[in-house]
Amino acid sequence: MGIPHFLVLPYPVLGHVNPLIHLSQILAEHGCKITFLNTEFSHKRLNATGAGLDSLKGSGIRFVTLPDGLDPEDDRTDLKKLSLSIKTNMPSMLPNLIQHLNASDVNNKITCIIVTMSLGWALKIGHNLGLKGALLWPASATSLAVCDSIPRLTHDGIIDSSGLPIKKGEIQLSPNMPMMNTENLPWRGKDKLYFDYHVKEMQTIKITEWWLCNSTYDLEPEAFSISPSLVPIGPLMASDSNKSSYWEEDTTCLEWLDQQLPHSVVYVSFGSMAVVDPNQFKELALGLDFLEKHFLWVVRPSNDNKVSNAYPDEFHGSKGKIVGWGPQKKILNHPAIACFISHCGWNSTMEGVCGGVPFLCWPLVKDQFVNKSYICDVWKVGVGLDKNENGLISKGEIRKKVEQLVGDEGIKERSLKLKELTLNNVAEGGHSSKNLENFISWAR
Template structure:
């Protein structure tokens, strides 16, 4: 049999590019050939460090190619509706020629499989017409994948209306042994109805992919895998990826700072690549961290182009805290100085926190983050939730109280370390995810 040649095509956002980049490194280490397709805009953004951050001479089997996203410099690339429909309109006509050019360069090692993230199902259609195998890499939890796959059933059962909006706000259990979900927190809630219809249509399109790869582990959400034989846990991908794979460049000086802090003393605060809290809440969080009188590392992230809060950062430095624009989160969460993780509970952050064995303080902001919080607090029992007051704020007093409660809870600390061990066992030789990945690679040849 030949060596599989994968064409990997992420939706152009950090939460999609990073896990697919992690998969590319894992596949490369198994001897596979990788062509990674970025939009021109994203490729330039990833390479702003002066040298080509993405070209990795240690892994020459990973090559990068680009196509334009169809958007102009004036267009808002943080608007999912605009980006999704521009990609769908412009890229499908250009992809066959790109595949033809790649195959002409690799006559004896042509593309054997296309792997996309969600919103890029059109590429599976192109591949299908060309006789190329396909798969989906779902960048969030398997539970959120199951939820999106259930949109037709939820409409049929009267839980959603025909536009995908909840008929009433209530808690439901999607499948046995899954956490309860609030219908107001479905992953698509608050999105334009055309985007909701796109998601429902996309879930049908990606059925052209024989496998729906999940960046998760069987032990984390076993109930989700009983839903479809198509679901294949191959994670946590980040546990086996030691390479640069982020669109935002990290401030590594914070690691030197962490080296000078006592063990399990630092509160790490980060809300992901797109998490935004308003000015009032930002100040309240800063005051809460000051009240604790403990060292903290706080990421105030410019990657989402929201700079409204950064001007206030200096108010909270004191002698205890350090505020950075972006940080090498995986390394931070594995640093012995970290005591806990104040997180928005995005899936990538949740997985990284689990693999670091770090207790969580959960502060979900949108979409699937609420069900991830339910796993962390109610199923895995490795964190506590932060509650809002009558004004809709997480108060400084609540922050102080919950951090102190978390740091005093030896049971949560012990469960966090146990969950880390169980989860990392999936990616060692002979582990559940490791076996799945090898089966997938054999199928793709």
């Protein structure tokens, strides 16, 4: 039985790159060989920050690149344009790269390809070359189960052939799952092209029986019964000492947290992609000023490293610290943190759960609304924020909900219990650990 040699390809956004780096580190610790394929642009950007990929060189992960087909000045936040360019340019280059990698290491040829969503074409290429393949799904198991249920949702008259809701209101995929608003299905808010792309991608990934997922059975049990291909191997950040980033991490916030009292700081971050409306940004700033607590706020620089939102004139921020980007996992595990104001992206949700921190939920798009339902209604480790008649979350609402959340002993207790339950999955003999061992045996 040889050592498996994985070629791993993330879609070039942080929410896909990081879980795949975590998985690669774990596979390397199990003695597997890893070749990590980034787009040239993404690789350069990851290496330009202090948390660059060089720190992973010693872990046995080798990095290679291919061009994404766009010009250096093209806007890569336009994901439709990026996806199309990748799909047009990279498939013709991948077989040559695999041939080259195999020729340079004849005794350790590539045996298996792992991709994240939107790169199903690479699984097909691998399949044609006789390689095994697996998908790493970076969002919740539930959101993949929803995508997997598209034929059923169409058949039941819940959505039309463009993915638009025929039935307005809330639906339940299965009796024990949270309610989902048909306005917030994962492909919503985009166009028919995006939906068709989703449908095609779901067909393509059926080529593999391994849909690895950064989740656990305890967190979303029903999702795994809907899609038997789904295999939880999370939480992936549990063994993580490294996190790659497109921005320089400001670690002074950790020293600042060291000077604060236990459970006294409200942490605010909307992840690596979410964009907050300028009026809402101002209201949030005033809301943080209005709190009786200290706050740590991540305000991400825009692509040209300028801050895109203006602070209101009356904002003084004296009780807080604002950073452009921070080491989130370390922040969430810091004793000074009282709660996490989050957009409920899945990676942030998992990191918050593993930090044992109560959530103040502020979902903005797609699957974040379902994640919020889990946090508030199923796990009961957070509360939601309500918009006022102008569609804004007001400074008064922010203050009221922070006070409600930090005063709730039940939520604190459940958050710590959920942390323990979730981390047990990656301990020796834990559910996720066993799944990962089975996966490695299969890849051999």
